[in-house]
Amino acid sequence: MNDPATANEESSMSQTATISDRVMLECHDLTRIYHEGPRDVTVLDGLALQVRAGERVAVVGSSGSGKTTLLNLLGGLDRPTRGEVRIAGESLLDLGEAALGRFRNRHIGFVYQFHHLLAEFTALENAALPLIVRGLRKKQAEARARELLVKVGIAERGDHKPGELSGGERQRVAIARALVTDPSLVLMDEPTGNLDQTTAASILALMDELARTTACAFVVVTHDLSLAAHQDRVLKLDGGRLTEQSSS
Numbered sequence: 001m002n003d004p005a006t007a008n009e010e011s012s013m014s015q016t017a018t019i020s021d022r023v024m025l026e027c028h029d030l031t032r033i034y035h036e037g038p039r040d041v042t043v044l045d046g047l048a049l050q051v052r053a054g055e056r057v058a059v060v061g062s063s064g065s066g067k068t069t070l071l072n073l074l075g076g077l078d079r080p081t082r083g084e085v086r087i088a089g090e091s092l093l094d095l096g097e098a099a100l101g102r103f104r105n106r107h108i109g110f111v112y113q114f115h116h117l118l119a120e121f122t123a124l125e126n127a128a129l130p131l132i133v134r135g136l137r138k139k140q141a142e143a144r145a146r147e148l149l150v151k152v153g154i155a156e157r158g159d160h161k162p163g164e165l166s167g168g169e170r171q172r173v174a175i176a177r178a179l180v181t182d183p184s185l186v187l188m189d190e191p192t193g194n195l196d197q198t199t200a201a202s203i204l205a206l207m208d209e210l211a212r213t214t215a216c217a218f219v220v221v222t223h224d225l226s227l228a229a230h231q232d233r234v235l236k237l238d239g240g241r242l243t244e245q246s247s248s
């Protein structure tokens with residue numbers, strides 16, 4: 001297959017990925033102020049962040065500290081009041097809405113607690129969707145999606161719809177969908193949040209495996225300290241900024 005995404009994936013899978021010097025995600029002076037009537041609520045306040053290719057960072061913080069706000073800005077779903085987000089060298093500020101949509105499709109994978117799979121499509125079709133949106137032919141997109149379903153360990157469930165899958169299987173499909181475009185950055189919001197302990201542990205093991213075989217940067221927002229401890233760095237969001245937590 002000539003798809004460059006596949007070529008990149010194959011080259012990144014052929015060797016164990018290590019954290020490189022290449023900065024994949026960079027934020028400067030990131031500030032988000034919500035206006036509530038006469039009141040301004042400053043949620044992010046001059047936040048700085050750098051994540052390198054192949055690196056996984058966890059973001060922890062108390063409820064209301066701004067984790068969702070941060071993820072929305074990193075994913076280009078919201079615009080900052082001040083400051084900038086750069087992904088793979090590109091400033092999101094420079095992109096208009098249509099270009100931002102294309103950039104998201106090409107460079108960012110999203111995994112949420114409630115996976116947002118489309119109920120009427122099979123696991124394979126769900127995983128192939130970002131490539132269809134990108135304009136790939138169905139056959140080509142599904143061939144690539146099948147590779148990802150193999151990678152996340154549920155190839156035999158590809159013909160099933162989300163309603164026929166377990167919570168852990170659905171989350172694996174969501175992870176396959178996030179990775180199918182060979183993104184620069186994967187954003188995860190409580191990826192094990194609605195799973196029982198055993199299933200959560202298997203998703204965690206899968207994430208470890210993926211981290212070894214992909215070169216993208218991961219940002220994982222979670223309240224789960226064992227999930228956080230599995231990442232390369234743990235950052236705490238407090239007072240609108242991130243501080244490094246010492247690794248134990």
Ligand SMILES: Nc1ncnc2c1ncn2[C@@H]1O[C@H](COP(=O)(O)OP(=O)(O)OP(=O)(O)O)[C@@H](O)[C@H]1O
Nearest residue numbers: 034035036041043062063064065066067068069070
């Ligand atoms: N659209 C909005 N308008 C006004 N205030 C908002 C808006 N979105 C979020 N906030 C406020 O910003 C703060 C941060 O919210 P955010 O959802 O980012 O926190 P969080 O860390 O993700 O919380 P949780 O862990 O509970 O999900 C909260 O005080 C919230 O009430």
